[in-house]
Amino acid sequence: GDSVTQMEGPVTLSEEAFLTINCTYTATGYPSLFWYVQYPGEGLQLLLKATKADDKGSNKGFEATYRKETTSFHLEKGSVQVSDSAVYFCALNYGGATNKLIFGTGTLLAVQP
Amino acid sequence: EAGVAQSPRYKIIEKRQSVAFWCNPISGHATLYWYQQILGQGPKLLIQFQNNGVVDDSQLPKDRFSAERLKGVDSTLKIQPAKLEDSAVYLCASSLVVGHGNEQFFGPGTRLTVL
Numbered sequence: 405g406d407s408v409t410q411m412e413g414p415v416t417l418s419e420e421a422f423l424t425i426n427c428t429y430t431a432t433g434y435p436s437l438f439w440y441v442q443y444p445g446e447g448l449q450l451l452l453k454a455t456k457a458d459d460k461g462s463n464k465g466f467e468a469t470y471r472k473e474t475t476s477f478h479l480e481k482g483s484v485q486v487s488d489s490a491v492y493f494c495a496l497n498y499g500g501a502t503n504k505l506i507f508g509t510g511t512l513l514a515v516q517p
Numbered sequence: 518e519a520g521v522a523q524s525p526r527y528k529i530i531e532k533r534q535s536v537a538f539w540c541n542p543i544s545g546h547a548t549l550y551w552y553q554q555i556l557g558q559g560p561k562l563l564i565q566f567q568n569n570g571v572v573d574d575s576q577l578p579k580d581r582f583s584a585e586r587l588k589g590v591d592s593t594l595k596i597q598p599a600k601l602e603d604s605a606v607y608l609c610a611s612s613l614v615v616g617h618g619n620e621q622f623f624g625p626g627t628r629l630t631v632l
Binding site: 408436440445446447448449450453455493495498499500501502503504505507508509510 | 520521548550552557558559560561562565567572573608610612615616617618619620621622623624625626
């Protein structure tokens with residue numbers, strides 16, 4: 405079945421460091437890929453998405469490229485801030501009538517000043 | 518625009534008791550989802566409604582969980598009787614439409630602890 409695998413956390417970085425959170429997926433078809441972020445005490449928020457191979461999603465300095473050949477959607481940011489500390493979830497779905505998101509286990513990012 | 522509302526935010530019950538959660542989606546959103554997020558795991562879909570009809574409840578433990586969406590707006594999720602393994606955060610989400618790449622908007626969740 406379809407699944408998403410994320411690198412385990414926590415990831416601890418100093419402010420202004422480069423961030424990569426790895427995400428790979430297993431899919432029977434051609435899904436859309438998402439990164440959601442969950443800040444402390446808040447609900448999940450969409451960070452970025454890509455709907456087809458080679459698309460790059462970007463938002464708030466974060467970016468991820470849909471790589472069909474490596475079945476990956478790694479999240480990157482050039483310079484993290486303390487305010488980026490959160491849990492990041494990679495997810496996929498197919499749209500259609502059954503629109504469920506299939507999530508990875510999440511990666512906790514802690515950015516220290 | 519108001520977001521997805523959920524209540525209560527926290528609930529502590531003993532096993533074998535009943536509990537109900539409430540969700541009010543974003544106005545105009547036809548599709549409503551309930552996800553279960555167990556500590557250390559990603560959210561897992563329990564049930565999806567399109568207006569007031571069920572689209573997908575394949576992951577809902579129907580012997581103890583039930584959900585309804587009256588009039589295609591608010592929804593309630595009930596657990597009766599609760600088990601220890603039901604301790605989790607229950608997330609409600611809504612979307613305007615379904616389709617490739619469409620965003621789901623999540624509420625803050627209800628954290629359930631079963632003792």
